[in-house]
Every structure is written in C-alpha cells, then in structure tokens.
Amino acid sequence: FVYLTALSQGYTAATMLLDVETNFTTPASTTPFVPQNLDGQYHGPMLLRQALGSGYNVPAVQVTSWVGADRALQTAHTLGITTMETGTGQYDVTLTLGGGEVKLLDMVYAFAVMDNMGEMVGQARPAALLREGYRTLDPVLIVRIEDETGTAVYQHDTPEKRDILNPQLAFLMNDILSDRSARCPAFGCPNILELPDNRPAAVVTGTTNDFRDAWTIGYTPQLVTGVWVGNADNRPMDGVTGITGAAPIWHALMAWAVQNEPAAVWQKPSGLLEMAVCDVSGLLPTPQCPTVSEYFVPGTQPTTEDTIFQEFAVNRETGRLATVYTPPELVEVRVFRVYPEAAQAWAQANGEPVPPTDFDTLPEYAPTADLAILSPEPFAVVNGRVPVVGTVLGDDVAFYRLTYFEGLAPNDLISIVDGVTQPRDAEELAVWDTTGLDGLYTLLLTAVYEDGSFRETTIPVTVDNNPPEVTIIAPRPNQQFQTAAGIVVVQADASDNLGIARVQF
Numbered sequence: 001f002v003y004l005t006a007l008s009q010g011y012t013a014a015t016m017l018l019d020v021e022t023n024f025t026t027p028a029s030t031t032p033f034v035p036q037n038l039d040g041q042y043h044g045p046m047l048l049r050q051a052l053g054s055g056y057n058v059p060a061v062q063v064t065s066w067v068g069a070d071r072a073l074q075t076a077h078t079l080g081i082t083t084m085e086t087g088t089g090q091y092d093v094t095l096t097l098g099g100g101e102v103k104l105l106d107m108v109y110a111f112a113v114m115d116n117m118g119e120m121v122g123q124a125r126p127a128a129l130l131r132e133g134y135r136t137l138d139p140v141l142i143v144r145i146e147d148e149t150g151t152a153v154y155q156h157d158t159p160e161k162r163d164i165l166n167p168q169l170a171f172l173m174n175d176i177l178s179d180r181s182a183r184c185p186a187f188g189c190p191n192i193l194e195l196p197d198n199r200p201a202a203v204v205t206g207t208t209n210d211f212r213d214a215w216t217i218g219y220t221p222q223l224v225t226g227v228w229v230g231n232a233d234n235r236p237m238d239g240v241t242g243i244t245g246a247a248p249i250w251h252a253l254m255a256w257a258v259q260n261e262p263a264a265v266w267q268k269p270s271g272l273l274e275m276a277v278c279d280v281s282g283l284l285p286t287p288q289c290p291t292v293s294e295y296f297v298p299g300t301q302p303t304t305e306d307t308i309f310q311e312f313a314v315n316r317e318t319g320r321l322a323t324v325y326t327p328p329e330l331v332e333v334r335v336f337r338v339y340p341e342a343a344q345a346w347a348q349a350n351g352e353p354v355p356p357t358d359f360d361t362l363p364e365y366a367p368t369a370d371l372a373i374l375s376p377e378p379f380a381v382v383n384g385r386v387p388v389v390g391t392v393l394g395d396d397v398a399f400y401r402l403t404y405f406e407g408l409a410p411n412d413l414i415s416i417v418d419g420v421t422q423p424r425d426a427e428e429l430a431v432w433d434t435t436g437l438d439g440l441y442t443l444l445l446t447a448v449y450e451d452g453s454f455r456e457t458t459i460p461v462t463v464d465n466n467p468p469e470v471t472i473i474a475p476r477p478n479q480q481f482q483t484a485a486g487i488v489v490v491q492a493d494a495s496d497n498l499g500i501a502r503v504q505f
Helices: 004-009 046-056 057-067 069-081 093-097 104-115 165-179 180-187 244-255 341-349
Strands: 016-019 025-027 028-034 044-047 119-124 144-146 150-154 160-163 202-207 214-219 224-229 273-278 291-296 309-315 330-336 371-375 385-392 395-406 413-418 426-434 436-450 453-463 469-474 490-496
Touching: 004 046, 004 069, 016 057, 016 150, 016 341, 025 093, 044 046, 044 341, 046 057, 046 165, 057 069, 057 093, 069 093, 069 104, 104 119, 104 202, 104 224, 104 490, 165 291, 180 371, 214 244, 214 385, 224 244, 244 413, 291 413, 309 490, 330 453, 341 413, 371 436, 371 453, 385 395, 395 426, 413 426
Parallel strands: none
Antiparallel strands: 016 044, 025 028, 119 160, 144 150, 202 214, 214 224, 273 291, 309 330, 371 385, 385 426, 395 413, 395 436, 436 453, 469 490
16 A cells, blocks of 8 residues: 555656665654565665565665655555554554554455456445545445245345546556566565466565564455464464465465466556666666666656666776876776665675776876966866866966867867967966856866977866756646645656755755
C-alpha cells in the first residue's frame, strides 16, 4: 500500500530509491531508526520496480517517509483494510515493516482489487460497520447453500462492484509484482514464488522485524491466495520469513488451484506510456547509460536526462582529471557512476570506481608574477559578462591578446581582445561575453614580445548560462485530494547540467 500510494502521488516504477544505510527519525524514539534488509546487506541505488519486486526493507521505509504513514493507511483502508486508525500518531515509517496489525482476509480482499484492475467486488458492508474512508463492500464468504436433496436454498448471484483504483495504477502494481527479473536479485531465479509453466503471478512477501509474522500474498488473474505463518501465542519464530515459511505453502496451493486454468496476463489499460529510461536513475537515457523499458501514467514520465553516468577526461597515466596542460595523447574519456551524496559511502564500501577529483599538475609555464589570469579562478563557474582580471608586465612586451576555446584542446581560438599594448598589473584585461555559451571553456592569455617570441598562460572555467530546469510532477494539474491528515506531498523533478544543490519549495 505504501508503493501504491507513491504511484498515486506521481512517483513511478522508474523512481530511483537508495538501498543504503539510512537514519530515519520516529516520533516514538530519540534514537534514529536504521532499517536492515533480511540478507543484512545494502544494495545501493535502484529503481522502484526492483525495490518492490525484491521486497527490500530500506527502500520501503524511504518511500513511507515520502508519502507519510497516514496517507498509506488511507490507501489501505480504501482497498479493504479495516484495522489501524489514521490521525493517532501511532504509526510512522516503521509501518511498512510490520508496525501495524492486519487481518489475513482483509489483505487478500485488498489485493483482489488490484487483481481485478481496480474494481472491488463483494456484498454491501453492514451499515453498523461503515466508516468514512473505509471499504463499503465485504468479501462474499457463502456463495451457495443446498439442502439435503441438493436443491439450492441460497445462491449469491449478483455481487456488487465498486471502482476503487485507477486501472493504470492497478496494472503497474500487477506488472511490478509479477516481474520475474525484479524478484531475482533478492530471491534468486528460479524461486518458490514462480508457478509452473511460467504462469504469471504477482506476489509479495513480508516478515515482521521480530519474526512473529511471515506473509505471502499472491495472485493470478483468476485467483488470490494469502498465507500467514506464525505462532498462535504470538511468540517469535526461529528466523522464519515470508519466503521460507509462507511462500512454500502459497506455491503448493496456487500450483494445484490453477493447474486447469489457462495462463493469463493482466491487460494493459489504454493511455499508459512505455519508454526507455536509464536503468539506475530512471531518467531519460544518455549514450553512456544502459536502458530498460518502463510504463508511465501520462504526465509522470521523466523529462530530463540521466546524471548518474558521467564522462570525465582523465590522464590515463596519472589517473587525474585532464586539463589544458595534459598532453592530448594522454587524455582518455572514462565513464563513472556519480551517485547522490547519500549513496557515496555505499559506493565506496562496495568498490564502485570513483571519478578523480584532483587535476593534473600544472606545468612550469603556468601563471607567473608577470603573466597571469587572476580572475576568474581556475575551474570557476561563470556566466553572463565576465570581467577577466590579470597581469601582463615586462619592458619588452609588445602587446597581449586574450582568447578562449571550447574544452581543453585549443582547436578554434575565439578572440576576446587583441593588440592591447598597455601593461596590466592585477587589472582588468577585458570583459568576456559568455552569452550563448555553456560548458567547459579555456581562457588563453598570450604576451607577445618585441623580438616576436611569446608566452602563454591558461585557465579552464565552466560557463553555466542555463538555469536549472524544474517540473512539478506531483500533484498533477487539476488533481483533487481528500486527505484526513491535511498533507499533500509535492514532488519536483529538477535537473541542471552542473548538478542541483537543493530544491526549495
């Protein structure tokens, strides 16, 4: 229900989540809550599809922190869960790891709504049990009663139906939970969650932190089955999990129950978009990024390019970042994964190659006391009209010129000023108009002497004339909310060619 809530708020199956060591705050404790996965490992950045399919705990807590526990409970109540009150302050990010009590029948009934592509089917719930925000139908437990002669004295023929969930969201959940490749990282392939003959089955497992409860709930388009394993007196089990305790029972029952049913799939509703995205960030792919295909509710698809896979010009001998002084024959372009700051410790611990941060050593003919560019500083970020301050001194200087070129190799020199005969001592050399430029450029200051010889000095700078791009992806235009908690989650998709420092609402 946490992930379904996220999808309803504009997050997508391609939203990047971080399965890394993370401290979460909870109202009930001053000690940070640090969730662990069942395998005791962290798996790094991944798409929401893999996080949900593999049932990893840390990303689930992260998503709960985004959408809010009460909002997830509201979704659960709408789909059929009758326990756990909202607005009490009792539930927090631990909710998704077994922080609340539910009934097995309620869980199966709720997943039946997704199985039915968003439609709840049943009989009217007794008026005395109706509550605002909760389900209005109950599952039908008795469908037929016969007397001793076999004559039907009761037959439930006309179930009531309610449209509860957007079919596009229901399909996304069914598609993710039945995605074999999304399960393999956690459960291996093949695994106990797979039915014979490659029959599609959407399955979710669950284990409470103290091993008191182990769940498996799964379904095909014809049947939903839920299994709970635990002790009747609520004592903890000895390491029994959803996959080891409940899943084998679920598998045996489902394999038998649907053996004579035709294999079926959930039909994709009209309107869903399918497009290629980067397999780590979920953003639009670049040439450096491996891709996967993903479905999107219109309006939630990514609009900016991936920033994880980045190219760096490196001196192949020193391993340092190349500069204008690096011999061209030693410069090679390498692709590194540049993860968000919160995932960098995980990347380092797992041996992920890290891009260099040190630049090549500058040669002796770099800035001197009588020939130097003092401002902007090397590797500074500039834009607009940039005053260039420097020094050009010497009795035998005939004139100086200031030029620039794109990148680090001086292929095409573009003049800023030329033929200036006046000396400069930490003074303005010229004003560089960077309008229309963007990216890495090099300023080149040349002093030409009376005898025709010359000396040069350079500095690389980054020109950033393009402001960050930001799109509000949740809430969607004209979207309406009904929330008892009074909370609406706002999500923005922000990007910039140099990176984003923060997003402020």
